[in-house]
Structures are given as C-alpha cells and as structure tokens.
Amino acid sequence: MIDAKKFYIGGAWQSSASGVKKPVVDPATGEPITSVAIGTAADADLAVAAARQAFPGYSRTTVAERLELLEAINARLVERNDEIAEAISSEMGAPIALAREAQAPSGPQHFGEIIRILRAYAFEKAMGSTLIRREPVGVCALITPWNWPMNQLATKVAPALAAGCTMVLKPSELAPLDATILAEIIDEAGVPPGVFNLVHGDGPGVGARLAEHPDVDMVSFTGSTRAGISIGEAASRSIKRVALELGGKSANIILDDADFDVAVPQSVRAIMLNSGQSCNAPTRMLVPRARYEEACGLAAATARSLSVGAPGSGADLGPVANRPQYERVIAMIEKGIGEGAHLLAGGAVRPAHLERGFFVMPTVFGGVTSHMAVAREEIFGPVLVVIPFEDDADAIRIANDTEYGLSGYVWSRDRERALAVAGALRTGMVHLNGASLDTAAPFGGYGKSGNGREWGVFGLEEFLEVKSIYGGAS
Known part of the structure; x- marks a missing residue:
C-alpha cells in the first residue's frame, strides 16, 4: 500500500x-x-x-x-x-x-x-x-x-x-x-x-x-x-x-427531433459514470412535454439495467467515495421523495446484494419541477431528474434557472438548431449530441x-x- x-x-x-x-x-x-x-x-x-x-x-x-x-x-x-x-x-x-x-x-x-x-x-x-x-x-x-x-x-x-x-x-x-x-x-x-x-x-x-x-x-x-x-x-x-x-447542475436538453433511443440511454450512462461524482454530469434531463413519458421510460429502464458492485466486480457503478457523501446522496433522494417527485428507478435503499459499503442505486426522478431541491442542488451521486419543457425557449429558460453554469448538453438532428440553443446557455461548456470532452479546450464555468x-x-x-x-x- x-x-x-x-x-x-x-x-x-x-x-x-x-x-x-x-x-x-x-x-x-x-x-x-x-x-x-x-x-x-x-x-x-x-x-x-x-x-x-x-x-x-x-x-x-x-x-x-x-x-x-x-x-x-x-x-x-x-x-x-x-x-x-x-x-x-x-x-x-x-x-x-x-x-x-x-x-x-x-x-x-x-x-x-x-x-x-x-x-x-x-x-x-x-x-x-x-x-x-x-x-x-x-x-x-x-x-x-x-x-x-x-x-x-x-x-x-x-x-x-x-x-x-x-x-x-x-x-x-x-x-x-x-x-x-x-x-x-x-x-x-x-x-x-x-x-x-x-x-x-x-x-x-x-x-x-x-x-x-x-x-x-x-x-x-x-x-x-x-x-x-x-x-x-x-x-x-x-x-x-x-x-x-x-460545482454544477448541468442541463441536458433533448430536443424533439433527437433520436431518443440514443440520446436518453447515453445521457443516463453519462451521469451514472463514476457513480455520478462528476461536476459536469448531465444531472437535469430536459425533454419535450409531448415525449416526456417516452423519455422517463427509457431513462428508468437504462438506470435499472446498470449494475452496482465492488470496484473489482465488473459492475457499472462502484460505491460513492466516502461516508459523508453517501449520507448526503441518500438524504437528497429522500428529500426528493418528500417533495413529491416520482421515483422511477433506484431509491434510498441499499442494493439488496450489498451488505456494506457506500453503494447507491442508479436513481431517476420524474415529476420534478425547477423549485425542488433535487433540481437545484448539486447531489454529486447517481441521481437524475427529468423535467418537461414546452419549446426551445422554455428549455433554455429552465436550463438557465440555476446558480451554476459549468456545462450543458444539447441533442438535435438539426446542427444549427442545436448551436442556437447551445449559444443561449449560460455555461462554460456545451456538448452537442454526445460529443466528448476535448483536452485542448478550456474547462470551467460561469456563476457559482x-x-x-x-x-x-x-x-x-x-x-x-x-x-x-x-x-x-x-
């Protein structure tokens, strides 16, 4: 050692x-x-x-x-x-x-x-x-x-x-x-x-x-x-x-013309990577109201498909990094339930096959509004909230309704439309259609x-x- x-x-x-x-x-x-x-x-x-x-x-x-x-x-x-x-x-x-x-x-x-x-x-x-x-x-x-x-x-x-x-x-x-x-x-x-x-x-x-x-x-x-x-x-x-x-509470805007079968599962896996412990994770998924139920179903199914286990087990997610963080994540999940959010996957219960360690199940909330703590506070764990929007302008408004401004994500088959939405986000970085980070590009944010x-x-x-x-x- x-x-x-x-x-x-x-x-x-x-x-x-x-x-x-x-x-x-x-x-x-x-x-x-x-x-x-x-x-x-x-x-x-x-x-x-x-x-x-x-x-x-x-x-x-x-x-x-x-x-x-x-x-x-x-x-x-x-x-x-x-x-x-x-x-x-x-x-x-x-x-x-x-x-x-x-x-x-x-x-x-x-x-x-x-x-x-x-x-x-x-x-x-x-x-x-x-x-x-x-x-x-x-x-x-x-x-x-x-x-x-x-x-x-x-x-x-x-x-x-x-x-x-x-x-x-x-x-x-x-x-x-x-x-x-x-x-x-x-x-x-x-x-x-x-x-x-x-x-x-x-x-x-x-x-x-x-x-x-x-x-x-x-x-x-x-x-x-x-x-x-x-x-x-x-x-x-x-x-x-x-x-x-x-910190960050990055919005992930999936526009109505995006391929939801690709965008939603890929976005869920992105937030669950490293057990959600990434400051730029796409923790707020914003989807058109007309496709909200579809997005919630895909997000919940993807979360439930991910395995949780010891770091050497081959599981998709390991534990969160320490006891104080574990206790915070569990408390935030419980708070989301208490605020009336709909628990679509996961929850505040330890995975049944793990008797010890700081393990949290991949968790997805629907029925979330922007005033809820789970939509506003950085949880820093494997927790996703899904929020509906009416149109592009409403999506931008919701995305910018935060004290943070680290990253953002936009999905659309129309590149010019995606660029227009990206340009309106008050964030230091935006990923288009799942684009990866670029080591040569600047990493940092606006606001808090x-x-x-x-x-x-x-x-x-x-x-x-x-x-x-x-x-x-x-």
Missing part, C-alpha cells in the same frame, strides 16, 4: 510534527485500508517557504529544461498507470476498468497536452513597439478533490510546471494515494527541490492556511462551491490570483461554478502573468 504518512517538502520526504493521522477508508467496505498524515499550518508554512526559495531559480529555467522534466514525469505516469488505477479504485471506489481506462490515464493525457503546447508556445510577442511577455505567476497553492483525483492533479501540476511556477499541493485527505505516487514520480524525474511540494491534510488545517498565506501568489482550487467561497474570501486579503473550478479555466493553453495561461515592456519591441 502506498505510504501517505509523509510529506514531500523541499525535495525530501518528511513527517508532520503533529503526528496526527486519519484513516483512508475503502468505500466498498467502509473499512480502513491505510492512513494519511494530517498536516498543520506549520507544515504548510514549511512547504510554502521551500516553494518561495525555489521560485527564482526555477522561473528562469528554459522551455527546453521544463519540457525535459514534463516528459520524464509523463513517461513515468504511463509506466505506473495500473498502480495508479489500483490506488484510485481503492481510495475512492471507481470501478477498476474506469480507473485503468479513464481515471489514471487522465494524468498523461493532460501532461501530454501541456507538453504539446509548450513546444510551440510564445512567451513573448511584439505589439507595435511594445514587447508583451508572459511570466510565471509565482508560488501556487493547488488544492484538489477526491472524485477524479489524478485528473485534477494533472490539470494543475502540469501547467504550473510548464509555466515556471513553484507549488504546494494539498490533495483531498480522503483520496491521497495517487498524489503520493505523483510526488514519487516528480522526485524520480529530477524536478529541483522546492519546485513541487506535497502536504496532506484537511481544509481547515492546511487548505485555509495556503489560501491566506502571504507568500502564495495564486490558489487553484477544485471542489465544492461552499469551499470555493471560503478560499476566495481568505485569498482576497492578500490580493492573490484565485482560479476556482466548482467558478472562475478561470483549466486544460490546454487556457490552463497554462492561468499560471502566467502578463507584462508590457514599452519600447521593448522596437
């Missing part, structure tokens, strides 16, 4: 002075599998000091030197893919096939894209007689969640290294194992001491200190909107840059879904400041 009881600070592994540890729980059983050290503000201070000391030297490295480091890290991520997948599956319950084929490979996917960009990126360009220069923002605090752990590590660490920044990473204490592997890889790749630092811990003890720390120039956070607000408030006191990738963008060149530029040198291009 990976040892998450030490921190990586200044190029060396060391223990926390506090000696406090917390169990890492297998969500398939509810039993501890190892433990993680819980750091303190003092540990965070040591890591920030190491990053600050390393910044002058690393920020002056050449693109070629940074490419060499990134390529070495990327190669090792590929080599250790199965080990990383096993760690992710055990720490947050992802089915092993999903962990091997999507969760773990997301690391080299994002590192590879940043390598491609860095090879051709222009850090300087002329604008008339002025030289525009992009420079590393400085010391960065990177705070990541448990749901797609390696993905979120890579989308922050890779561009920060490429930009010439130094950093302190605080992964979720609920899923710390893959972050420890990444730290081992970075050490083996020869990244200079202090450039990358890892401190395990919780939000109040380590995350809050990093957000407020006067020697941190930027905070990049992925997680809940509630936590994002707290980080933004703490960071504002030192006027540091803040990039937030937060955050600010800033990750992935590709947009993700790189989050870690760069812009300087004007007047007369520098003449």
